Amino acid sequence: MTSAARILLVDDELSIQRTLAPLLRSRGYDVEVAGTGADALQSASEHPPDLIVLDLGLPDLEGSEVCRRIRATAKMPIIILSARGNEADKVAALDLGADDYVTKPFGPEELLARIRVWLRRIMTDDRSESGRVAVGSLTIDYDRRRLLRDDEEIRLTPKEFELLAYLARNHDRVLTHRAILKEVWGPNAVDQPEHLWVLVAQLRKKIEPDPSHPRYLLSEPWVGYRLTTEQPDAR
Amino acid sequence: MITFRAKDARDLAAAVAAVALATAAYRWLQIANPTTVALSYLLIVLVAAATSRLSVAVLTSALSVLCFNFFFLPPVGRFTIADPQNWVALLVFLAVSLVASNLSSVARARTLDALTRRDEMARLFDLSRDILLTTESRDAVQRLTSFVARRFELDYIAIAIPRGADWDIVTTGSLPIDLDRSQLALAVAGAERTLEFDARERTYSGHRTMTIDGHAVRIVPLRLGTRPIGVLAAAGRPVDPGSLDALGGIIAIAIERVQFLEERKVAERARQSEELKSALLASLGHDLRTPLTAIRVAATNLQASWLDEPERREQSQVVLAEVERLTRLFEDILEMARIDAGAVSTELQWVHPAQIVESAREQVSHAIASHEVRLTVGSETLVRLDPRLTAAGLAHLLDNAAKYSPAAQPIDVDASVAGGELVITVRDRGPGVSAADLPRLFERFYRGAQTNRVSGTGMGLSIVRGLLAVEHGRVWAENCADGGARFTIAVPVEQRSIEVTA
16 A cells, blocks of 8 residues: 555544544554544545544444445445443444444554554455465365365364355454354344354364464454454454 | 110100090090091001100000090990900000011111211221322321221220231320230230131121220231231220221231332332443443543553644643543532432531532533623522532533533523522523423433433433432423523522621
8 A cells, every 4th residue: 555544533522533533643544533424424435535433422323324324335444433331233333334343442552453454454355255365374275165274174064164264254354143143054043143152162173273262263242253364462 | 774865755755645636636526436546546656666765665555555445445434444355455556566666676776787887887988098098108007097096086096016026016096005015916816826707796706805004995906818917906986896807907908008118119219229220330331431542542642752742732631631521420420329328418608699600610610611601690698508519509500501502602690589599590502402301301311312412421410409409409491482491490598688897
């Protein structure tokens, strides 16, 4: 990327605007600020940013509605700022197109790390169904539907591979329980999270060096799962 | 035992007069047919028996027989009975009077009984209405005894309920009767053992009468279903045992109702406090997170070396403003907790109304900085109230007015003394309060539907109400005809004019 990445910061709280905007600018990003959902939508359509940081508690529009409307026309990553205890809002926003979230009160480094991951992803975006994808020491071979660790094959059941492939296609993105169930088991299974728990446990046994402390397949409590490509010590 | 009363004497006199009149009339008319005369006398006897007592009827029938014998039966003019048939006539007279008198006295006894019962039914009815109208559980048993004493015109009523080893005894009435605890225990134990219904007296078993300090005290077990929960003791006007039994039932139900009311109140309080807790958490969630996030980010920024001087100032201003916000939030929570705990007390002082407004302005000077506060004081007297509470309440109203007013719009504050109250109004130029929000505005954590744009916890106005309630004051809100909302607080005060000493 030759020019600075453009970030649209949407939050109605002046104090957040006054602190986050300088922080992001100091890291070399080009920052635009919006205080309402309407402003955010207008700004996003007039000068599409590379990434959006969106607070869920806006005065005029539900945050999830803003997500939905932006997602209808654009693909840039959306990172949600949300409050703990608002899991329902968070899940709704993720289901409607947000990619990630940070829970208030968050540390600046946490948000900056997420922004870095997502901007890196845009540059190396590969949602392709073919070829190979590497996640840490794991290599997912879509063509032959198999998984390799250091060139050694790990045998997966078809469902396990489907789950892993879906997570890998959306690596680093928080996928809600609902979204995963729908993708892997079909729309009728969305209210049966137990399928997912069992399958995730099986998959972790096979891919994680230490299944009780997962490095790749991370749980997002009450929300969903994410397959991370970051090094554990960088998080 | 025959007792003769004035009414009986009157009845007897009327009967004698009727007999004499009939005798005189038949003599004068020269009617001497014994059948006609006898039937006439019989009618008089029947009427006497039906309307008066047996003794009057018997005397009337004797007099009739004598007159009939003397004036109409041969030999006329003498008390002799020639024909044995006349003995039969005499016996018939007596028999008729006895039968008729008995019938009528039974009927009258029934009527009297019915009247008494109706009277007691009415008392029971009134009593149950008294009880149903009582929704307050405090002193409820005491009030219950006074209801019973009043409705049944009793000189003494006691409700005794066992409480562990001892008894809760609540009494009403003028008689100084000291109930014997062991007798009460015996009464309850007896009621526990047997439950029989006495159909004639219309009572369940367990009634007993004791003589205490020379008063006949009736002891009636109070039963809920079949379980005795205590006893009722009554003395004074005699009350039908059946009614006393019914009274015991009503009292038992009333006591149970009191207990239910009490339990419901406790449950209601628990529920409210649960609701408050979750509302508080939800509200705190947002109001703590935003300042904390801002402070954390600002502190990180301040650590960085890339900031120039104005930026550095800006970041530290954010920190200060957010800390102030957290402090206010913290103080609101403390204030609310103090109000809840009843830990707010008043300290009355003589002050000038303008001092209160000034103090309130000072407390929220930061929040109202961008608005002009225009103060009118329509009173030159000193008022005696708790200036701290009043000013704290007013400060919340000023803060609110500033929050909801467009920037640079003035806030009008008007203080005056009227009708023994200090009345302070705060008028803003904001959007006003929607009709739907008005009734609930002062409820804790209630936030108007249109207030999303303005940050707040919904504690402020409920704190104002709580503070003013401690001073027996009031607060209310209304919309002004030409836009904006007007909040008024009114606090009862003493007043005196300012004494200027030269």
